[in-house]
Amino acid sequence: MKILLAHNNYGKYSGEEAVVDKMATMLTDHGHEVAFYRRTTAGVRESVVGKVEGFLSGIYSPSGVRSMREALRRERPDVVNVHNLYPFISPAALFECKKAGVPVIMTVHNFRLICPTGLFMRNGMPCETCLERGNEWSCVRYNCEHSRLKSLGYTLRNVYARWTGAYRKNVDAFACITDFQRQKLIAAGYDAQKMQVIPNSVEVPDSYLPIEGSYVAYIGRLSYEKGYDLLVEVARRNPSIQFRFAGAKREQTNIEIPDNVQFMGYLQKTELADFIRQASFVVMPSRCYEGFPVAILEAACYGKPTIGPAHGGFTEIIGAGESAIGRLFKPNNIDDLEQQVVSLWHVPDKIARLGHMAFDKLQREYSSEVVYKKWDRLFQELICQK
Numbered sequence: 001m002k003i004l005l006a007h008n009n010y011g012k013y014s015g016e017e018a019v020v021d022k023m024a025t026m027l028t029d030h031g032h033e034v035a036f037y038r039r040t041t042a043g044v045r046e047s048v049v050g051k052v053e054g055f056l057s058g059i060y061s062p063s064g065v066r067s068m069r070e071a072l073r074r075e076r077p078d079v080v081n082v083h084n085l086y087p088f089i090s091p092a093a094l095f096e097c098k099k100a101g102v103p104v105i106m107t108v109h110n111f112r113l114i115c116p117t118g119l120f121m122r123n124g125m126p127c128e129t130c131l132e133r134g135n136e137w138s139c140v141r142y143n144c145e146h147s148r149l150k151s152l153g154y155t156l157r158n159v160y161a162r163w164t165g166a167y168r169k170n171v172d173a174f175a176c177i178t179d180f181q182r183q184k185l186i187a188a189g190y191d192a193q194k195m196q197v198i199p200n201s202v203e204v205p206d207s208y209l210p211i212e213g214s215y216v217a218y219i220g221r222l223s224y225e226k227g228y229d230l231l232v233e234v235a236r237r238n239p240s241i242q243f244r245f246a247g248a249k250r251e252q253t254n255i256e257i258p259d260n261v262q263f264m265g266y267l268q269k270t271e272l273a274d275f276i277r278q279a280s281f282v283v284m285p286s287r288c289y290e291g292f293p294v295a296i297l298e299a300a301c302y303g304k305p306t307i308g309p310a311h312g313g314f315t316e317i318i319g320a321g322e323s324a325i326g327r328l329f330k331p332n333n334i335d336d337l338e339q340q341v342v343s344l345w346h347v348p349d350k351i352a353r354l355g356h357m358a359f360d361k362l363q364r365e366y367s368s369e370v371v372y373k374k375w376d377r378l379f380q381e382l383i384c385q386k
Contacts, residue, residue, distance in 0.1 A: 091166035213280035227285035305354035
């Protein structure tokens with residue numbers, strides 16, 4: 001089977017690029033042939049001309065449509081797996097797939113099919129206004145991108161895609177990364193029959209060495225929507241517990257840092273693995289929904305549970321009740337977050353048990369081999385339907 005992977009790279013290497021590259025490796029490792037149609041946004045926003053080009057192309061990209069047509073003729077794929085189309089491919093290119101009779105699977109990385117910014121977030125907090133109103137104009141009204149021109153551009157490209165039916169008419173299956181995401185798309189009017197849930201995956205080791213950690217770990221960029229300041233406040237209230245934060249700082253703040261907090265900066269793969277291994281457990285106090293918090297899976301690789309907010313994909317990955325692989329707290333609630341952190345910290349046996357359950361769930365549901373089988377089944381179904 002030959003799969004064409006279509007993706008517009010972001011300005012900097014992102015999680016989506018990593019997923020695309022991993023997808024290519026996974027498919028080739030299982031004997032499939034992979035071809036690429038990739039564009040890039042790198043360097044575009046550094047000039048006025050580039051910004052204008054990006055603004056217009058996001059709505060309709062003549063070169064993106066033409067290049068998709070050429071890629072289909074050149075590669076003759078059995079199926080197209082679409083990731084990000086903005087700005088230089090544009091949803092209009094999907095009509096070329098339809099004309100060529102090639103089935104399209106869209107990997108839904110975020111909420112962009114409903115929300116112009118893709119984040120379901122405004123001012124660092126969850127926002128579903130565009131879903132509730134059935135259109136995208138609130139992005140302009142509330143200036144969600146903190147730039148009138150950018151907010152307008154993001155809105156227009158979503159409006160145009162909705163008016164033309166680019167996604168609804170041309171995408172044969174939507175591969176959502178969480179059931180939460182699937183439900184939101186159905187609420188927005190997308191065909192439930194086209195929805196599949198195929199989560200992100202990681203390479204799962206055969207086993208892990210249980211280590212009783214010495215600190216509470218945070219993984220992620222240090223920004224408001226990630227809620228790292230909530231955990232800093234928990235640390236301030238509990239000076240006897242050590243907290244370490246791994247991630248790049250994206251904004252200037254006046255937050256006073258207590259002595260029991262240590263910022264490690266951005267950690268590379270090997271350093272991050274050691275950071276997780278030496279931790280007692282991981283905390284992700286995000287104010288926003290997130291897409292698919294891979295850090296939960298990374299922690300599980302080393303038998304470490306995660307504390308996360310009770311919203312978005314966190315609820316289904318961490319779970320609740322006896323089958324939970326961590327703890328959930330009321331979103332944006334410092335008191336409840338503190339209670340979950342402190343109560344877990346003082347029960348090492350509980351940490352170990354949750355960590356063991358996290359590793360088991362990782363093997364059952366999120367290993368690359370398990371996730372590949374879901375992809376292969378979906379590819380086969382769509383090809384048979386054609």
